[in-house]
Amino acid sequence: xxxxxxxxxxxxxxxxxxxxxxxxxxxxxxxxxxxxxxxxxxxxxxxxxxxxxxxxxxxxxxxxxxxxxxxxxxxxxxxxxxxxxxxxxxxxxxxxxxxxxxxxxxxxxxxxxxxxx
Amino acid sequence: xxxxxxxxxxxxxxxxxxxxxxxxxxxxxxxxxxxxxxxxxxxxxxxxxxxxxxxxxxxxxxxxxxxxxxxxxxxxxxxxxxxxxxxxxxxxxxxxxxxxxxxxxxxxxxxxxxxxxxxxxxxxxxxxxxxxxxxxxxxxxxxxxxxxxxxxxxxxxxxxxxxxxxxxxxxxxxxxxxxxxxxxxxxxxxxxxxxxxxxxxxxxxxxxxxxxxxxxxxxxxxxxxxxxxxxxxxxxxxxxxxxxxxxxxxxxxxxxxxxxxxxxxxxxxxxxxxxxxxxxxxxxxxxxxxxxxxxxxxxxxxxxxxxxxxxxxxxxxxxxxxxxxxxxxxxxxxxxxxxxxxxxxxxxxxxxxxxxxxxxxxxxxxxxxxxxxxxxxxxxxxxxxxxxxxxxxxxxxxxxxxxxxxxxxxxxxxxxxxxxxxxxxxxxxxxxxxxxxxxxxxxxxxxxxxxxxxxxxxxxxxxxxxxxxxxxxxxxxxxxxxxxxxxxxxxxxxxxxxxxxxxxxxxxxxxxxxxxxxxxxxxxxxxxxxxxxxxxxxxxxxxxxxxxxxxxxxxxxxxxxxxxxxxxxxxxxxxxxxx
Numbered sequence: 001x002x003x004x005x006x007x008x009x010x011x012x013x014x015x016x017x018x019x020x021x022x023x024x025x026x027x028x029x030x031x032x033x034x035x036x037x038x039x040x041x042x043x044x045x046x047x048x049x050x051x052x053x054x055x056x057x058x059x060x061x062x063x064x065x066x067x068x069x070x071x072x073x074x075x076x077x078x079x080x081x082x083x084x085x086x087x088x089x090x091x092x093x094x095x096x097x098x099x100x101x102x103x104x105x106x107x108x109x110x111x112x113x114x115x116x117x
Numbered sequence: 118x119x120x121x122x123x124x125x126x127x128x129x130x131x132x133x134x135x136x137x138x139x140x141x142x143x144x145x146x147x148x149x150x151x152x153x154x155x156x157x158x159x160x161x162x163x164x165x166x167x168x169x170x171x172x173x174x175x176x177x178x179x180x181x182x183x184x185x186x187x188x189x190x191x192x193x194x195x196x197x198x199x200x201x202x203x204x205x206x207x208x209x210x211x212x213x214x215x216x217x218x219x220x221x222x223x224x225x226x227x228x229x230x231x232x233x234x235x236x237x238x239x240x241x242x243x244x245x246x247x248x249x250x251x252x253x254x255x256x257x258x259x260x261x262x263x264x265x266x267x268x269x270x271x272x273x274x275x276x277x278x279x280x281x282x283x284x285x286x287x288x289x290x291x292x293x294x295x296x297x298x299x300x301x302x303x304x305x306x307x308x309x310x311x312x313x314x315x316x317x318x319x320x321x322x323x324x325x326x327x328x329x330x331x332x333x334x335x336x337x338x339x340x341x342x343x344x345x346x347x348x349x350x351x352x353x354x355x356x357x358x359x360x361x362x363x364x365x366x367x368x369x370x371x372x373x374x375x376x377x378x379x380x381x382x383x384x385x386x387x388x389x390x391x392x393x394x395x396x397x398x399x400x401x402x403x404x405x406x407x408x409x410x411x412x413x414x415x416x417x418x419x420x421x422x423x424x425x426x427x428x429x430x431x432x433x434x435x436x437x438x439x440x441x442x443x444x445x446x447x448x449x450x451x452x453x454x455x456x457x458x459x460x461x462x463x464x465x466x467x468x469x470x471x472x473x474x475x476x477x478x479x480x481x482x483x484x485x486x487x488x489x490x491x492x493x494x495x496x497x498x499x500x501x502x503x504x505x506x507x508x509x510x511x512x513x514x515x516x517x518x519x520x521x522x523x524x525x526x527x528x529x530x531x532x533x534x535x536x537x538x539x540x541x542x543x544x545x546x547x548x549x550x551x552x553x554x555x556x557x558x559x560x561x562x563x564x565x566x567x568x569x570x571x572x573x574x575x576x577x578x579x580x581x582x583x584x585x586x587x588x589x590x591x592x593x594x595x596x597x598x599x600x601x602x603x604x605x606x607x608x609x610x611x612x613x614x615x616x617x618x619x620x621x622x623x624x625x626x627x628x629x630x631x632x633x634x635x636x637x638x639x640x641x642x643x644x645x646x647x648x649x650x651x652x653x654x655x656x657x658x659x660x661x662x663x664x665x666x667x668x669x670x671x672x673x674x675x676x677x678x679x680x681x682x683x684x685x686x687x688x689x690x691x692x693x694x695x696x
Contacts, residue, residue, distance in 0.1 A: 003357035061310015063223030
């Protein structure tokens with residue numbers, strides 16, 4: 001990897017952060033993995049491939065809602081970003097099919113909790 | 118395509134769930150206003166509000182509480198159609214959580230340096246190296262009022278200042294990630310979710326005190342955290358953020374990882390140092406403090422994971438900003454791991470000064486059973502219990518200490534009516550007895566003796582004199598133990614005897630445990646109507662106290678029963694009554 005210089009950091013600081021769209025994040029800390037986030041992540045990647053959907057599927061740490069793991073945050077254009085909790089393989093497939101492809105939120109699995117930045 | 122979203126959730130847990138009913142009512146109403154193609158309605162699993170009837174939320178931020186069926190048409194007409202807020206229904210809800218330590222957790226990929234950089238990472242390091250000097254950093258840290266998040270609450274800037282002031286050819290910094298309190302896992306989450314932020318904090322502390330070498334001391338029970346820190350270190354070395362001449366400056370710094378083998382006492386700083394040196398992990402008397410004679414007898418600054426994660430925001434946004442959050446003596450935020458009998462267990466980061474009630478009821482949704490809350494345990498085995506009547510106490514270092522508990526690393530265990538406080542005290546003391554390194558007598562012998570007494574009390578063999586004896590031994594342990602483990606090991610006993618004296622007395626005098634936790638004090642009988650005559654209880658009874666046969670049924674002979682509770686555990690039909 002290229003060495004990072006002071007100027008590189010200046011450049012990053014000067015660049016305004018554009019809010020990301022079209023991504024899925026799966027909570028992959030110990031709490032998430034223990035609840036089955038591995039499987040959920042694999043299902044999401046597989047379903048995206050199957051349906052030929054191009055979306056950034058990434059892992060992230062724990063947001064703190066450990067009671068609702070595995071957590072999947074979905075942001076697609078035209079819909080508010082939401083966090084799904086207690087996701088399993090079936091729900092992961094449903095999220096891909098309904099939310100990402102069909103632009104309809106999935107019932108019963110949204111955990112809507114707000115924190116101050 | 119929809120351009121508006123409505124979330125619905127019935128937040129009364131003990132009543133019938135009306136969510137589906139309201140869902141169709143809202144859909145019908147939308148149809149009447151011909152909005153059903155523009156607005157989508159979704160049933161949520163959790164809407165962030167608890168015990169406020171049916172809650173309807175129109176994204177992004179209008180929340181209506183206690184909604185009646187008759188309110189639905191006017192909500193749709195006013196808010197959905199015309200964006201007007203109905204003042205009589207609206208719930209004004211400022212978010213209670215504020216994230217500084219967990220700012221990136223759950224938002225960035227912990228294994229990607231690019232994402233950390235994009236989120237403002239290493240800007241603080243740059244600022245420290247090129248725009249500030251160590252004195253300025255200390256000044257900023259002093260302004261911020263940040264205190265150590267490991268438990269004792271020692272001002273971070275003072276620790277750094279002392280370490281900086283000692284002349285030495287080599288100094289060290291250590292990140293203490295030996296988190297061992299039962300039920301606490303804040304540090305693990307930060308290391309797993311945002312390892313670079315801790316790394317950056319450690320680098321800034323090294324720059325400030327003039328250290329050239331640092332260690333992450335992580336317990337081996339956290340393999341994922343270890344792996345992610347390893348990845349972060351490799352990335353930082355690759356990118357020139359670690360090693361020689363960082364960012365082209367004069368500052369050079371190296372970091373290694375050391376794994377703890379799981380001894381609780383190794384979270385104590387002198388024991389931790391011994392462990393890194395390859396010796397047996399036992400504490401030594403202080404002074405000299407590690408800031409004077411630490412690792413390999415060199416000046417060493419040891420900071421907790423959460424403390425270090427606070428550093429970069431303080432540098433970037435200034436000490437005054439940090440000091441504006443929190444109370445007079447405790448600044449900033451604190452991450453708590455709320456566990457036990459609570460509805461939403463997990464991590465919460467709240468500004469200091471918030472009440473325990475707000476944390477447990479507003480953020481975490483109250484007890485999971487809906488039963489009354491009995492007490493909160495904070496600070497792990499070194500802390501104490503806080504009974505329900507003090508729920509409105511603002512949380513900070515001093516207030517918790519006044520109540521006989523401590524802030525500790527941030528474990529918060531919620532207990533309801535089904536928990537026996539004598540049993541809880543026994544559990545925590547048992548933990549400390551197990552983890553005592555055995556070096557000093559007050560901790561080694563005192564802890565064991567106290568545990569014997571508590572065992573007697575929970576078995577119904579306690580005497581009233583035992584309470585005085587517990588107090589005497591607690592006092593001796595507090596005064597004479599070598600390190601924090603022994604000095605605080607008696608705290609759970611002291612605080613439970615202080616607030617729940619009547620429970621101890623019930624155990625001793627009436628041989629009764631009101632929560633039914635202490636199996637030795639319970640009476641077991643068979644409920645004949647429920648009994649399916651399977652014989653499991655007879656098979657498992659170690660005392661032969663359950664005569665009978667599969668034809669005639671069974672009976673527990675009270676005079677033979679040893680109250681082990683085996684029959685109660687194995688009965689599949691809940692036909693054994695425990696009282």
